[in-house]
Amino acid sequence: MKKLASIFIIMALFACQPTQKHKPAQPDSPKGKYVVYQVFTRLFGNTNTTNKPWGTIEENGVGKFNDFTDRALEEIKSMGVTHIWYTGVPHHDVITDYTDYGISNDDPDVVKGRAGSPYAVKDYYNVNPDLAIDPANRLAEFEALIERTHKHGMKVIIDIVPNHVARNYQSISKPEGVSDFGENDDTSVEYKRDNNFYYIPGEAFQVPEFLNGYQPLGGDDHPLSDGKFNENPAKWTGNGARLAQPGFYDWYETVKVNYGVKPDGTYDFDLLPEDFDRENYKAHFEFWQDKDVPDSWKKFKDIAIYWLDKGVDGFRYDMAEMVPVEFWSYMNSALKMKNPDAFLLAEVYNPALYRDYIRKGKMDYLYDKVELYDTLKHIMQGHGSTDNLPAIYDGLADIEHHMLHFLENHDEQRIASAGFAGSAEKGKPAMVVSTCLSTSPTMIYFGQNVGEPGDGDMGFGDETRTSIFDYCGVPAHQRWMNDGKFDGGQSTLEEKELNEFYKTLLSFSVQSAALMGKYKEIHSYNRQNTEGYTDKAFSFVRWQGDDRLIVVTNFEDNPHKFQLQLNEATVKALHLTDGFYKLTDQLANENEFVLEVKNGKGKLELALSGLESYILKMDVLSDMSE
Structure with a gap:
């Protein structure tokens, strides 16, 4: 969701984390070659081509769960896809009025964009009302999508964001007996182990000073857009900023969740025993059974199990390295006890932590961004060398199956954008390497298969990325979608040929024995x-x-x-x-x-x-x- 530079704001919080020792380990046995199709759910089925900057949902349109028809899912499956990551499903802040459905309005002063960030979750027990034909029936519509996806032989992944939640988190859908994040916190102190948040006692939250001419909603009038947001005392911001007035480049729309890490970086929970990274998830599960863990651990474990019970097959964890690895051991082992095949993918950018989050945290897969992706990007841009690739594989050989490969996702620039390679064709050799180099899963982002450049200023979004904050259409993808026929009927010849390349490559990859060897x-x-x-x-x-x-x-x-x-x-x-x-x-x-x-x-x-x-x-x- 964010840039690497932001990570370092929080590093001081974990400064006292003990150094882990690793014995040489044999490579893990791969289960099979997977292809993950990441789709930004609210953009996939949108046929509206208006694309007005800061456009409303009525002006620019929005995709729905129901746009993933049998025909659409059949075409996705034809690309060799085994898992669909439906990005932006949990109910996050949006600037659309759903008060008729009992949903409170969200404040533009602490919402990025008009459609909102999918990583500022407001209610973990329901889904984004934008995505439903009938917002009152939104959860049932998503459950029907899960069933359709399974019918077409694919599994469902959704996001969980344990590091932070929306500033105005309030679940109106939580099961009986479940308390909200922060509901029982002692707000008179900065830290208490079972508080869900960190506080700044005696100071009220202040909206950041907006820079570069930025105005919420592009300056459009809104009754809540007044430069104020009621939060007293103020909470720490999601990226760890500890000021009552976070900066413009902080994750000011979110608050950081407390996992029992004291403000000085020391831990208020049991650590895993030495060499416990060699134990399986069952041993990790047993380890935690008699341990008293912080309240936030229990809350997120219950949320994940709730979605497994709904039929979700796995999760993509946002900024996992900002949460202690012991929590992941606790939660992931519990999820594996419930579903041993649960697909657990984490956003981790520090190579020094990879093996801890795989072996101690029981993650199945991590992003291979700062080594393979970044190197391939430089080669595609013409200033990198393929001589750097062998060392990357060798350095990760013992965990190669766990390093998910990608060339695009919602955080990264589109290959065809001027800021990246300027041509979708330049992604073809890199995609062959990314797909065939190891036994790890391959991820493709929607629109990548037809060379979507992600250009256009939609409001809060970046012109080289398809915006995740705004209501908009995705032109090359819309041509492929062809008003719901999903046959590329409006695609250019170049787009059709590129789509065929991706279909051929990815379909081959899931059938090849050699690629699992x-x-x-x-x-x-x-x-x-x-x-x-x-x-x-x-x-x-x-x-x-x-x-x-x-x-x-x-x-x-x-x-x-x-x-x-x-x-x-x-x-x-x-x-x-x-x-x-x-x-x-x-x-x-x-x-x-x-x-x-x-x-x-x-x-x-x-x-x-x-x-x-x-x-x-x-x-x-x-x-x-x-």
Whole structure:
């Protein structure tokens, strides 16, 4: 939801966290190749093309749960998708009047955009009323979407944001006996272990000083837009800012949740035993059974279990590293006891914490952003080198299955935007590498498959990202959607070809045995020994049993021609003997090549067009061995 720079505001809070020791571990056994389709739910089905800056829901329109029709889900499934992450489902602050449904109005002074941030959740026991045909029936409409998604063979992921909630959090849908966040807090003190929030006693909250000419709602009149918000005493802000008046760049629309971390950074809860990272989730669950844990831990565990009971299959956890790893051990082990196959994905940006959040926190998957994504982005932009890729894989080899790969998500710039690569085509070789490099899941963001550039000033949003704060349409995606036909009927030829590329690649990835097998890079050997092979190419092999692949990519617009070589170690690893092997490209089946193995080494003549990739599947050509 935010930039890396914001993370460091909170680091002092955890300064006393003990250093964890890690023994070398064997790679975890992968369960299967997954493809996650992240969709910003309120934008997916919106056919309105007005796109007025700061436009209202009536002016710019909004998508609904019901827009995910059987036809839409069928088309999503055809891309090889195994899980849909419906982003922005929990009820968050919005500037649309739903008081007729018993929902209080939200204050524009502490809401980002007109449609609101999906990471300022107001009621965890219900869903965004914008997404329902009948807001009074909104939860049932989402439950019907869960059922439809399951009917099409896909699983459902939603967001949970344990680090912070909306400043005006108040659940009107909570089950009987459940208390709201902060309802029982002692607000006379800055900190108490079972308080849900941190307080600034004696000071009232002040709306931040808005900068750069910013005005809530773009300056439109609103009865609550008066530069004031009633919160006394003030609470710490979501990113850890401790002033009664947070800054404009703070997460001022949210308040930080207290997990028993004292203001000096020390912990007010039991720590996991030494080497407990090697224990399974059942042992973690048992560990917490006789422990007294902070109230916020219980609240979020109950929320997650509530959604599992509704049929949700997993969660994407926002800014997980800002919450102690012991909490994740407590909650995730409880969720795995209820559903061992629950898909638990976390936003973690500090590589030093990866293994703790996987092994102690019992996360299934983490974002591979600051290493693989950032490196691929630089290569796509023309100022990075593929020579950096082998070390990234090697450094994460023991946890490679747990590092989810992506090229776009709601936080990142669109590939086709001027701020990123300026062309969706430049994402193709990177997507092949991202998808095929490891056994980890691959994520695709809606509209990525048709090259949506994310441009246009919608209000609070960024012109290189599809806005998550405003009501708007997504033009390239709308052309693919074709008024609900979901057949690309209005797409340009380039958009149709790009969509076919993504469908072919991702569908292949979930069916390939080799992509769930072993990996060996052949890039370094070819850089040293192959004429014409530059640091804008990348190559590796994947295999499992008799299923063997050679993957070669060209990140440049210019064509590359070279004789790809396999050294003795690679030939031996692939169990190849001298002879000839037919290779068929899985991205374009009409392309066939021949690998010659002679004296224990392999060679393959290749000519790649600009931005072209090959996924070459190997078969023995016994009739060519003479």
